[in-house]
Amino acid sequence: MNQNPDSEKGRKPGFGLILHLHPRKVKESTLRFNLTFGLGGMAALLVVIQVFTGLLLKFHYEPSPENAYNSILNLQESLLFGQMLRNMHHWSSIVLLWVVLLHMLRVAFTGAYRKPRHASWIFGLALLLLVVLSNFTGYLLPWDQLSYWAVTISTNLLAYVPLIGNSIMEALLGGKEVGQATLTNFFNLHTGVIPLLMVVLMAYHFWRIRKAGGVIVAEKDKDGPMVDTRPYLLNREFVVAMALLAFLVILSSLFDAPLRERANPSFSPNPAKAPWYFMGLQELLIHFHPFFAIVVFPVTVLAAACWLPYIKLEDRNQGIWFLSDKGVKSAKVALASGFVLTVLFIGLSELLPDPELLLSSVPSLVTTGLIPFAILAGALYFFLKQIQRKFSLNRSEIIQSVIIVMIVSYTVLTLTGIFFRGEGMNLMWPWKV
């Protein structure tokens, strides 16, 4: 008698682990390329690559201000495939952040954040924070001028958080400025606490997706045919994984991870910029009171993201990208308006007189915080009312428009900070450097 239940069901033994992650059969419609793009799976694979390359890097890396920089130089120059290993870890961390952001957008646009997937969404947000934190804590480890000053600038932003900001900053830095204690803290967070939390949350994330009956399907495909996970889904996942690996290997062979001169705490580069993913915040800081740039904007966006699954909708785009042609049109209008308005805002705030000087008797929290924030919120409300009237949009289409405006605005702010800010963070044309 055959004792192996796997072979009894006609499955080859050895696929047990994979079939723990997947059900035995999936809806044929979920194999369509436009529903997930394999982005969630790619994110998972990238985390595995990070853990694997990170563990190998750890053999060579010394987390002390005296030795960290040299250990990286040594790794790159003397260890066989050392440079390649570092490049893989570096590029995968950036690709991971992009993939997670695109995965989140896919989920948001196909309405997959609503019940019964609300927990996947909320815990997904926590995963996004962890991905940003692992990128940020890793940034300091090479201990060069770029990493030292980027971390100094970014952690100093915490000081603007009222009441608890200073304490959080000092706990993270292990003192008043970036030094040995900071490197120890960042190293332990980066190679221990954060990966552990990530693995736990990812396991929960996957379990919730299985509990919700797999990825979302459109109403019209609800009763569609089922196909075997193996080979139909696994083959596709294999192709996506191989393509991603090939892309990373090519990228890492062509471009080396940056390494500037050794960190010099007494010489600050001008301009000193935060890591690219925080550049949008640093740009906001130029236009707004720090309390608004560092606390009000991010907390409002995070609170709105947590609230999203619970907003009542009359009609929703379950498993499809747009409900109607007017939804597509309004999305294009939102994209163009977000771009034009943000560029206009940056230009005007450069040309108009500084409100802080103009109304010197009024506290700056009001002149560069409350007033511009209220104007922006009013402008967004007015804009949404206009497009709602013009295209007679329903609620889920309005939500899509808000998401588009916010993403485009943050992208423009980020690109401005990276490419259009020079010495003293003044505006400049990148080709005139």
Ligand code: HEM
């Ligand atoms: C999602 C997970 C991870 C992300 C996003 C990430 C990201 C990063 C980044 C951005 C750097 C700086 C690389 C550079 O540009 O030079 C870095 C460095 C480093 N990471 Fe990770 N990492 C992750 C997981 C891990 C794990 C699990 C370990 C070890 C257990 C690890 C060990 C290291 C070491 C030793 C360095 C210093 C070497 C270097 O900078 O090249 N990382 N990491």
Ligand code: HEM
């Ligand atoms: C390390 C980060 C992440 C990993 C490894 C991951 C992994 C996955 C995987 C494998 C899936 C199923 C396949 C797919 O949709 O592509 C999935 C679905 C999902 N993820 Fe993520 N995810 C991550 C981050 C996020 C984030 C940041 C969010 C949102 C804030 C999110 C929300 C969701 C939701 C709501 C689903 C269910 C989608 C559906 O049913 O169509 N995830 N995730």
